[in-house]
Every structure is written in C-alpha cells, then in structure tokens.
Amino acid sequence: MWQIIQTASPQLIKAGLKYTIPIALIAFAIGLAIALVTALIRLSSKRGGFLAIKVLFRFYVWVFRSTPLLVQLFIVYFGLPYLKIRGLSPHGIQLDPVVAGILTFSLNTGAYCSETIRASILSIDQGQWEAAYSIGMTRTMALFRIILPQAIRISLPPLANSFISLVKDTSLAASITIVEMFEVSQQIAAQNYQPLVMYMLVAVYYAVFCTVLTWLQGYLEKVTSRYIVAK
Amino acid sequence: MWQIIQTASPQLIKAGLKYTIPIALIAFAIGLAIALVTALIRLSSKRGGFLAIKVLFRFYVWVFRSTPLLVQLFIVYFGLPYLKIRGLSPHGIQLDPVVAGILTFSLNTGAYCSETIRASILSIDQGQWEAAYSIGMTRTMALFRIILPQAIRISLPPLANSFISLVKDTSLAASITIVEMFEVSQQIAAQNYQPLVMYMLVAVYYAVFCTVLTWLQGYLEKVTSRYIVAK
Amino acid sequence: ACGAKQSSANNGGYQSELKQSKTLTIGLEGTYPPYSYRKNGKLTGFEVDLGKTVAKRLGLKAQFVPTKWDSLVAGLGSGKFDTVLNNITQTPERKKQYLFSTPYVYSKYVLITAKKNTSIQKLSDVKGKKLAEGTGTDNAIVAKKLGATISPSGEFATTLDLVREGRADATINAESALLTYKKSNDIQGLKYRVLTNQEQAPAKISALFNQKDQKLQAKFNQELKQLRQDGTLKKLSVKYFGSDITTE
Amino acid sequence: MLKVSQLTKSFGDQEVLHGLTTSFPDHQTTVILGPSGSGKSTLLRSLNFLERPESGHYDFDGENLDWSQPIGNATILQIRRHTEMVFQGYNLFPHLSVLKNITEGPIHVLHHEKAAAQTEARQLLAKVGLADKANEYPSQLSGGQSQRVAIARSLAMHPEYIFLDEPTSALDPELELGVLKVLLQIAKEKQSMIIVTHNLAFARQVADKILFVENGHILFDGPNQDFFGTQNQRILDFISAMTFSDLAEN
Amino acid sequence: MLKVSQLTKSFGDQEVLHGLTTSFPDHQTTVILGPSGSGKSTLLRSLNFLERPESGHYDFDGENLDWSQPIGNATILQIRRHTEMVFQGYNLFPHLSVLKNITEGPIHVLHHEKAAAQTEARQLLAKVGLADKANEYPSQLSGGQSQRVAIARSLAMHPEYIFLDEPTSALDPELELGVLKVLLQIAKEKQSMIIVTHNLAFARQVADKILFVENGHILFDGPNQDFFGTQNQRILDFISAMTFSDLAEN
Numbered sequence A, B: 001m002w003q004i005i006q007t008a009s010p011q012l013i014k015a016g017l018k019y020t021i022p023i024a025l026i027a028f029a030i031g032l033a034i035a036l037v038t039a040l041i042r043l044s045s046k047r048g049g050f051l052a053i054k055v056l057f058r059f060y061v062w063v064f065r066s067t068p069l070l071v072q073l074f075i076v077y078f079g080l081p082y083l084k085i086r087g088l089s090p091h092g093i094q095l096d097p098v099v100a101g102i103l104t105f106s107l108n109t110g111a112y113c114s115e116t117i118r119a120s121i122l123s124i125d126q127g128q129w130e131a132a133y134s135i136g137m138t139r140t141m142a143l144f145r146i147i148l149p150q151a152i153r154i155s156l157p158p159l160a161n162s163f164i165s166l167v168k169d170t171s172l173a174a175s176i177t178i179v180e181m182f183e184v185s186q187q188i189a190a191q192n193y194q195p196l197v198m199y200m201l202v203a204v205y206y207a208v209f210c211t212v213l214t215w216l217q218g219y220l221e222k223v224t225s226r227y228i229v230a231k
Numbered sequence C: 001a002c003g004a005k006q007s008s009a010n011n012g013g014y015q016s017e018l019k020q021s022k023t024l025t026i027g028l029e030g031t032y033p034p035y036s037y038r039k040n041g042k043l044t045g046f047e048v049d050l051g052k053t054v055a056k057r058l059g060l061k062a063q064f065v066p067t068k069w070d071s072l073v074a075g076l077g078s079g080k081f082d083t084v085l086n087n088i089t090q091t092p093e094r095k096k097q098y099l100f101s102t103p104y105v106y107s108k109y110v111l112i113t114a115k116k117n118t119s120i121q122k123l124s125d126v127k128g129k130k131l132a133e134g135t136g137t138d139n140a141i142v143a144k145k146l147g148a149t150i151s152p153s154g155e156f157a158t159t160l161d162l163v164r165e166g167r168a169d170a171t172i173n174a175e176s177a178l179l180t181y182k183k184s185n186d187i188q189g190l191k192y193r194v195l196t197n198q199e200q201a202p203a204k205i206s207a208l209f210n211q212k213d214q215k216l217q218a219k220f221n222q223e224l225k226q227l228r229q230d231g232t233l234k235k236l237s238v239k240y241f242g243s244d245i246t247t248e
Numbered sequence D, E: 001m002l003k004v005s006q007l008t009k010s011f012g013d014q015e016v017l018h019g020l021t022t023s024f025p026d027h028q029t030t031v032i033l034g035p036s037g038s039g040k041s042t043l044l045r046s047l048n049f050l051e052r053p054e055s056g057h058y059d060f061d062g063e064n065l066d067w068s069q070p071i072g073n074a075t076i077l078q079i080r081r082h083t084e085m086v087f088q089g090y091n092l093f094p095h096l097s098v099l100k101n102i103t104e105g106p107i108h109v110l111h112h113e114k115a116a117a118q119t120e121a122r123q124l125l126a127k128v129g130l131a132d133k134a135n136e137y138p139s140q141l142s143g144g145q146s147q148r149v150a151i152a153r154s155l156a157m158h159p160e161y162i163f164l165d166e167p168t169s170a171l172d173p174e175l176e177l178g179v180l181k182v183l184l185q186i187a188k189e190k191q192s193m194i195i196v197t198h199n200l201a202f203a204r205q206v207a208d209k210i211l212f213v214e215n216g217h218i219l220f221d222g223p224n225q226d227f228f229g230t231q232n233q234r235i236l237d238f239i240s241a242m243t244f245s246d247l248a249e250n
C-alpha cells in the first residue's frame, strides 16, 4: 500500500498542478465575472428592448443549471465540430480540450453563482441603495462601492460551495481527453487493480486543495464581517 | 434519429422514475434536515463539552465538501464491507446500493447546504432574535418562527443550486451498481454508437426535472418575498 | 464465507464462496458490444451468454450487475460480485490482486488511423503520438507500453471521431469492437490494420475472481474446458464475433 | 421589586456601565434620563438579558442572580416571561402582518386562543390608532406607525414589567400624545414600567421615580419631584436644554 | 427655486399624495409639518427621485420634468448631484467606518482629494460632537450617534438643497440642541433646506416657509409667521398638541 502511494503520488500531483488546479482557478474566475454580469442583468429593472437580453440570460442560466455538466462538455468538445457553417467554420468548431473545458466550466459555474449573487444582492436593505443614490452615485458605483461589499459577506459560503464543487467537477474533463488528476488515479487503478486505495489517495489531494479554499472562505468571512459587532 | 429517441425514451424515463428522481428527492429532504442541524450547531454559542460536537460537525462539513462525491460513494459502498468489527459487523457493513447511495448523497448535500443555511441565518438582523427573545421565545422557537422564515428567502437560490446539482450528481450512482438514467443512456449509446445524441436526449430529461425545480424555486421566492415592498 | 480451504482437484464446496446462495453474481459494464450490451433494454452479448451457460450448468441462477469499470474491480474486492466478465485481459500486475480463469477469448488488436495520416506506418511509429484509448482498458496499457501518450476517451464512437478529426493520431483497439461497429456504421475517413501476433500478442480475455474464491475459479475453469470441448464456446463466438476467436 | 447592584458592562475594553446600583419599584414607573451614549439602552438591555454584564447582581421576584456566574437558559427564559421590551429600532417581524406581529407572542408563547388573541390585538391596534393597518406588512408602515405597532405588541404580552427605549422618538406630537396617554393610563393601572425618554414633559407626568445616567454613572436616583426640584447644576443644565431657550440666542 | 406641481403618488391603489403644488425657495429653509402617515417622507423622497410619482411636474434650475413621461438616468443623476438626503432611518453604510461614510461621496463622487476630504470630515464630526468616533463602525454607535453621522455625511457633499427627514428624532435634547444650532447656522448661511420635523420650537426658529401636510393634501403653505399666527382650528390643534398641555388633564 505504501508503495502504491509512493509511486502514484508524483503522477497525481503533476496532473493536479498541470490541469486540475489551473482549470479550476481560471474557470472560477471567469465564472464569477459571468455570474456577476448575469445577476445584474437579471436584477435590472430596465424594460423595453432590454427585456430580450434579460430573457437570454435567464435562458442561459436555465440551460446550464438544468443539464448535466458532462453533457455540456461533450457538446462543446465533440458536438461543435459537427457545426459546419459555410464561410465561418467550414470544418466545424474544433476547440482545444483545455479551452473547451475552461469555457464549459466557466459557463456552468457562472450559471450557478449568478443565482447566489442575485440572492445576496436582493438581501441588502433597499435603504443602502437610496443612501448611495442620494450622495449622487450611479447604479454601478453604488453596486461596487456599497452593495457588493455587503452582499459578498452573505454569499461567501454558497460561492465557496460552488468553487469547491467545481474543483471536483474538473474530473469530468477526462471525458474530453484531458488527463487530469482523477483520470490519472483511474489509469493507475486500472493497472494495479486497487481502485479503493487509489480513490482514497486522490481524495486526499482534492481535500488538500479544498481545505485551502475553506480556509480562504473562513478568512474572507472574517474580513467581510469585521464591521458586524458581535453580540 | 427519431427512432433512436423513440426506442430510448421509455428506458430512460423508467430509470429516471425508478432511481434518479426518488433518490434525488429523498436524499435532498434528508440532506436539508442534516444541513439545518449542522448549521445550528456550528452557529451555537455554547461552549464547554459542546465544543467537541461543534468540532465534529465542522469536520463532517469539511470532509464531505473537500472530497469527491464519487470517492464518498465508493467508500460507503465498497469500503465499508472491509470494516469488520467483531460482534457488531463480522462480515463488514454491507449496504444495499440504493441505501448506500441515498446515505452518501444526503450527507454530501447536507454538508454543502449547511454552509448556505448558516450564511442566511447570519444575514438576519440581530434585532430579530432580540425581539423574539423579548416576547419570551426560546432559541428554537425564535429560529423556526422568526429567523428561518426570513432566512429562507435569501437561501432559496443557493439551495436550489444544490438541489439541481444533486439531481445530476445522482448519475454517479451508476458506479455503485445502480442503473440510473444516465447509465442507461450510456448503455444505449454503447450499442447504437450515438453518444452525442443519447447525451443530448438524457440532458433533455434532466432539464425537464430541473425546470420543475427552477419553477418551484421561483414560486417559493415569490411567496417568501411577499412581505418585501417593491420600490 | 467461512475461510476457503486449500483448492484441490476436489471441486466441491465452491457454493460457500458464493455471495448469494444458488446465484452466480456477475459484474459487467454492459456497454461493450459484442461482449456485453443492451438490446432493446435487455442485456445480451457473448459474455452474458457465457455467464448464463456456466451458471446453468452449475445449477445456479445468473445475476448480472452492470456498473462502471472501477466499480467492477472494487466490487469484486468487497464481495459484491462472485466474478467479473468484462473483456478483462490478463496482466502480471493484475494477477497479484485477483485470480483469472483460463482465457475464453483471444482478442486481436487493430490499429486505426485517419485515412490521410501518413506518419504512422508501422506499429512502432505510435511512439510519442497521441492515442485515444478508454481508461482502464488493456488497449490503453498496450498503447502506453509502445510509448504513446493517452487521450482518455470513453466511447468507441467518439474515439473514432477524435481520430477522424485528427484530434488524436490513432487508436489501438480490439478488432472485435471495430468489426461490430462496422456492421451498422461506416468508417469513412479511417483506415485500419489488424496487428499480427508477432507485433502484439492477442489479449487473453478471462473471468476475474477474488483471491480467496479459488474453488469457484477451479469450478469455472472446469466448466469452461467442457464448453470448449463440446463446441458451445465456438458456437457463441461465431454468433457474436462472426468467427471463432476462442483459441490462440 | 426589580433590583440591580454593581452592574458593570463593557464592550470590548470600553466599560460603558460602571457598577450601577438601583431599584425599580413594583407598580411604579421609572424614567431613565440622560444624554446620548450615556448607556441608557445598554442598561435596559441588560435588565432583559439581551446584554450580558460582566458582573453585578440581579434581583427579581425572589430570584437572585449573579452575573459573574453562569446563568441557565431556563432561568433567563423564566425572567423574560415577566418583562417585555419595546425597542428604539422597532424590530418588528418583517415577514408577519401587523396583526400577526402582535398575536405571535400571545398565541405561541402564552398559548392563548387564537380568536381571543386576535380580538385583543385589534383592540390594541385601535388604541394606538392603527385599526386599519392590521393586514399590512411592517415594510408598508411609516416610522411612526411601526413604533406604535411595536408598543401594541408589547402590551399584548401583559408583562409584569415593560421596558420602553425611547418609545415615541419617531412619533409626531399629535400621535405621541395619544400613545403617551395610553402609557399614562397603564401607569395609572399600576403597571410596572421602565421608560427611556427624552420628553421631559412626559417624564414629569409619568415618572414615580427618575434615574439620571451620564457616562455610565447614575447621577441622580430618586423621586420625580426631587429631580425637577434639584439644585444640581448638571441636571439643571440638562432640563433647561430641553426648553430650547438657547435657540433664540442665535 | 425648486417647484413641484400636481404631484400625485400612489402605493398600489392607495393614493398618498393628491396632486400637491408648491415651491421651495432658494437660500431659504422650508419646514414640512404634519401628522404621522400624512405623506411627508413620501414628498421628500419624491423630490430626490427615490420615489417615482405617477404624474406632476418638477422644476429646478431651469430643468422642467414631467413625471408622467420617462426620465433618463443621466437627468436623475444630474439633479441628485444638487440635492442631499438625510434619512429617518440613518442608512449609514455598515461596512465603512464613520470617517469613510462621510468621505465616500466627496472622494468618489465629487473626486475631491482624499486628504482634504478627510480633514473636512473630521471637522464635521467635531461639529456634531463625534470627533472621537471617526474609526468606529456604524454598528458600534447608539441611535443618536448614528443620526449625527448621517447629518455630517450630507453636509460633506455641499449640496444646493439638503432634505432632512426628522433629522433629530432620535437625539436627546442636549445633543439635539447642538445639531439644531448647526442647522440654524447653515440656514443663516443661506443654504436651501427642506426639513421634516416634529419640533415646533425648532421649526419656528429655522423656517422661512412652512408646509403643513395632512392626508396627502397641503393644508397650509406660507411664511413662518402666518403659520404660527393662524386662526385655522386644525393647525391650532396641531400646535397645541405639541405643548403637551393635555397631558396634565389626566
């Protein structure tokens, strides 16, 4: 057993550093940006032509929340090559697996996080917007300087949930030919026929990364709550 | 293509009704209960011997958030049989796959949801607790009658996120020998060599169920927000 | 199970090694035609028929439990199945953990490339190339041994897509898989070559048993031998593979 | 009789109440006066166990508690049943209608019958001039209306002591008058009350006893007439500020 | 000159302002009086475009707007730059220190230099008696302290009009006096102000013009002395209620 761990670990760590962690970090960063934009558009009270954009973003959230991530990856990687548009993409759209992965993971986590952010913005007292407007702030300014700093406190744990889920969902990248950490563990298990041991080992490496994220969450919760007086 | 859909659909629907939906519903119900208890214990200000319990629940949340769900399923189903305790379980703990699945899914979603619920309770103004205490309510009573009805509004979208994720995570049950909907689609794909079509088809069925949940979320958001006066 | 005695010519006593009395519980993926797959929702295939036949001869009921690849191995270890019939190739490393039956299929390999590919002429050319292979399959092991890098690809159909589109350079796969695929699908844009026994010895496909179930293994081997002798095995092979591939 | 002695309370390392000793007689109204930030709200909250003083004794109904010792939840609950708080910031339950805000305690804590509780709630709403708002939500009320609902909510519990923290600070004079009359009426009915207020005219009318707090110390503790007849310069200043005579000098 | 005409505002199907027409002269202080729920806050919020009236005209600085027509964001922003609101419920920014609450607007909206903004903020804090609270968070302040920070925050923006909604309702008389003096001072410096208050003594001192609102109608609109010298029985009742002379009758 000790020997299995010793031989497997370098391969796992390498795959983790090369794919799992970078994909998770980049996809979450992009996903957060998408989520913020989506939440704001969905919360906007604008009407008229803007309604079409709102419907579009609502549709986006619905599609990416409602269908399995694996299917999304499949369609982006294996399905888009069939999308042969004359002139634009005569051979279909062939994405590099890592690009396809990051794209899909970002869109997926963005859909989930947009709901979290939307809820947290809604939970801030209306008076805060009004006070911000009153000192002449625009909507954007009020949002970034007054509302979000308060909303972030409430949305941290569910956002951390999404991030941590994403870290583990990167294992699905194997289905689009990316040899990430979990895939490596399965490949090794296929040789040594010790899947239980291999799974436990890879779980430890996921846990290490997720623990760092949990710490970060706790730290940010503390920072963003420093203005709350404990009773 | 039309024929593929026609022959595959009854099998998919049957597996969905027999496994995917019941497992998701039951596991989420149990998970919510676990999450509530966990959130309350973690938020409790009690000290002393109680601290050990708090640490325990913190550990539970950490373990189940930090490790891949697939590994958790594996350990509960394939790992527990190795746990041979003399007298108690001489042959190890052999769980029925559905039982093992529901148990693991509940614990997993419970860990995530507990963070969401914890955050939403924290976001309710301290004055609400005080007003409730002042009219003589116990902590439990204040929680269920005053705090949670307000907290639920904020936590609905992230809880819906978790539920919808769970629905799709049930596909992992295939690895503990449960032939749920996604596994059926893969089996059919292996036979007709049309994985892309099959995946899209199964995605539609997931989407139908998740759309119902999204509606439910929207409806509950409306109900729980009726006391907020729109400005 | 109450500790298996040393295996011997005496084949009795294997019943005590069964997970469920009067039942032979067989793990398989059910997603690999023609070994095991679903036809109109019902499990069928060479290994399914083989399992049923052996069980019947032993007076047992065959129960098939479909699951994922990793779960087959883990499940055998923790006593969820009596045996696994899933196109499993014998390797020395695996033999350390589990018992194998005598082989019931000798599976030839085929090298598939895109028609326009010129860089892979002989087998050794795959060195350093990207080969699309299913995780856990012995195809992947062979490809790796030849020095290729592996692109994991679960489905045979998408594996061919990858090769056709040039996103993978080639794939080494079982000849039977390709032949089955070809029956109902065209392989436009692809070319293939069956590897000779000198290039790559055929995979020895065998049933898998738990280390302690030595009596069961012996009994299975005994039945297999008889099936081979009375021509049943050959009949099954012709039915599913179109030819007899049950001998070396 | 509700008594406290040597009550000390800090926030962080800032001590805001410095060992207060006083008593609040039964069936009397005690008014707490003092400048902003002097610790009036903190004192009231301590009496209702919403703040936890570091030390001091609490003496009520034969129950003697030492704040420096652990105090069980059951004890706190027991004591709170006898006291009711009206908050400076209303603290209405936003998810409940005005009527339900008032009946919540009677029905679910005191286990009164629903119909009876609702009837009384409507009477109390009429008393504070909000008979027509029974089915609104708190977010639909103006500031003044909210505070009146909060007062009705506390009255519905029929507590032995009512604590009121600036109960009319958000009310305009006309309606303040109505509420003050209600409070004067209950004071007359010998309800024990402790009121923090800045309305000296009202204090003079309603108070049996007056506490004057400054910087976390009790500067005056005695009967109404002694306070308003005092020679203490600090208190005279405080009283004269109330009349806004200084405003004219500008 | 800030004018409104035929201002109508409803919440749902309840009309709370019934076509008000009035004006708020430059460099003068207008005081709005009236009972609770009469619509004073709603009027003030409409003037700051925090509520959207269904109809009526808004006339300020040559800008003439029709509320029944769509109004662009840029226009609203433009107008809000010239007006500043102090809320009944403070609405301090909880995540910013007291000092940053005050400098937020000057630095980020008016693009003043940070150091200058902070210096002025400290001066304003001293003015309202909170020089030592610059680095606290709003949750650490008492009610009275919070309201004073809110006033300082609005003063820091040097707006053409300041709207104050019961700016001292939570302040005790001593500190109220201080703040009222500050407000009187700015009034003297010809700052245009609109104040909702229940303090008649202050109103009498500070108002150039008085509006008396009841049930969403303007009952009186004229100079200070006309109001306090009125023969209108309704207004006389309102003024007399202020003195609490009735309390004595109990």
Ligand SMILES: Nc1ncnc2c1ncn2[C@@H]1O[C@H](COP(=O)(O)OP(=O)(O)OP(=O)(O)O)[C@@H](O)[C@H]1O
Pocket: A229, D011, D012, D016, D034, D035, D036, D037, D038, D039, D040, D041, D042, D043, D088, E139, E140, E141, E142, E143, E144, E145, E170, E172
């Ligand atoms: N939760 C808290 N954390 C830290 N300091 C606090 C807290 N609550 C109150 N204080 C401080 O304690 C002191 C007393 O506050 P308190 O609210 O009791 O005053 P008050 O007499 O009620 O004032 P006001 O008349 O303005 O309501 C003030 O200096 C205040 O800043």
Ligand SMILES: Nc1ncnc2c1ncn2[C@@H]1O[C@H](COP(=O)(O)OP(=O)(O)OP(=O)(O)O)[C@@H](O)[C@H]1O
Pocket: B229, D139, D140, D141, D142, D143, D144, D145, D170, D172, E011, E012, E016, E034, E035, E036, E037, E038, E039, E040, E041, E042, E043
């Ligand atoms: N957001 C709202 N939704 C529905 N009704 C409202 C809303 N805000 C105010 N009202 C109603 O409009 C009327 C006027 O309220 P407003 O707050 O303007 O009164 P006010 O004169 O400021 O009272 P106070 O002196 O108590 O602050 C009241 O009847 C109130 O119930």
Ligand SMILES: [Mg+2]
Pocket: D040, D041, D042, D088, D165, E142, E143
């Ligand atoms: Mg106070």
Ligand SMILES: [Mg+2]
Pocket: D142, D143, E040, E041, E042, E088, E165
């Ligand atoms: Mg108002």
